Amino acid sequence: MFPNSIPSHQTAPQAFIIDLDGTMVDTLGDFVAVLERVLSELGLPTVDRAFVELTVGRGSEHLIRTCLAQVGGDAGLYERAWALYQQQYRALNGQFAEVYPGVREGLERLRGLGLPMACLTNKPAAFARELLALKGLAGFFDKVFGGDDFERKKPDPLPLLMTCEALGVAPARTWMIGDSSNDAQAAHAAGCSVVLVSYGYNHGEPIRNVPAQQYVDRLDQISLN
Numbered sequence: 051m052f053p054n055s056i057p058s059h060q061t062a063p064q065a066f067i068i069d070l071d072g073t074m075v076d077t078l079g080d081f082v083a084v085l086e087r088v089l090s091e092l093g094l095p096t097v098d099r100a101f102v103e104l105t106v107g108r109g110s111e112h113l114i115r116t117c118l119a120q121v122g123g124d125a126g127l128y129e130r131a132w133a134l135y136q137q138q139y140r141a142l143n144g145q146f147a148e149v150y151p152g153v154r155e156g157l158e159r160l161r162g163l164g165l166p167m168a169c170l171t172n173k174p175a176a177f178a179r180e181l182l183a184l185k186g187l188a189g190f191f192d193k194v195f196g197g198d199d200f201e202r203k204k205p206d207p208l209p210l211l212m213t214c215e216a217l218g219v220a221p222a223r224t225w226m227i228g229d230s231s232n233d234a235q236a237a238h239a240a241g242c243s244v245v246l247v248s249y250g251y252n253h254g255e256p257i258r259n260v261p262a263q264q265y266v267d268r269l270d271q272i273s274l275n
C-alpha cells in the first residue's frame with residue numbers, strides 16, 4: 051500500500067521510466083476487440099467497454115481471469131482463453147489504439163534532456179515492443195520491459211528497481227510517469243518520484259486521490275524543476 055506521506059518535492063531527474071497503456075497509448079479499443087473475439091470463440095457473452103477500462107493495468111493474466119469470471123465462464127477455461135488471447139492480440143495489436151495528444155511532443159522534450167529512458171509496462175514485452183514500433187515511439191527508449199520480463203509485476207517495486215538497474219541510475223533520481231495506482235505504488239516503494247497523467251485507466255478512481263509529486267493533463271506539460 052501507499053506510505054502515509056511521500057516527499058512533496060521531486061529530486062532533479064537523471065532518468066525517466068514511462069508506462070505504456072493509458073499513459074502513452076490509449077489501447078482500450080485493442081483490449082475490447084481482443085476480448086470480444088476470445089469470449090465469442092469460447093461461446094461466452096462479451097464484456098462491456100467500461101468493465102474492461104476498470105480492469106486493465108494489472109497484466110493480461112489478471113484481465114483474462116477477471117473477464118472470464120465476469121461473464122460466468124468456468125475458471126477451467128483459463129488456459130484456452132490465454133492461448134486465444136495471445137493469438138488475437140498478436141493479430142490486431144495497435145489497430146484500435148491511439149497515441150494520446152502531447153505524448154510525442156513530451157517524449158521529444160524529455161529525450162532532448164539526454165537522460166536515459168525506459169518504457170515499463172505490465173503488457174507482455176513482445177506486444178509492448180511491437181506497439182511502440184507501430185506507433186513510431188520505439189526510438190525514444192533505451193530499454194523496454196514488459197510484465198513477463200520480471201518475477202513480479204507493478205504494483206510490486208521489483209520491475210522498477212530492475213529497470214533503474216538496467217538504466218544505471220539510482221531509483222531516488224528516477225521519475226516514473228504513469229496513469230494508475232499500480233505505477234505510483236510500485237514507484238513509491240522503489241523510492242522513485244512519481245508523475246501521474248489525468249486521462250488514463252485508474253480502476254475508476256480519481257487519479258488525484260493517488261499520492262504523487264506531480265499530476266499532468268498531457269505528457270508535454272511535465273514540470274522539470
Ligand SMILES: O=C(O)COP(=O)(O)O
Pocket residue numbers: 069070071072106107108109110170171172173174204
Ligand atoms: O495491464 C496491462 O496489460 C498493461 O498495463 P500498463 O501498460 O498500464 O502497465
Ligand SMILES: [Mg+2]
Pocket residue numbers: 069070071072073107228229230250251
Ligand atoms: Mg497504465
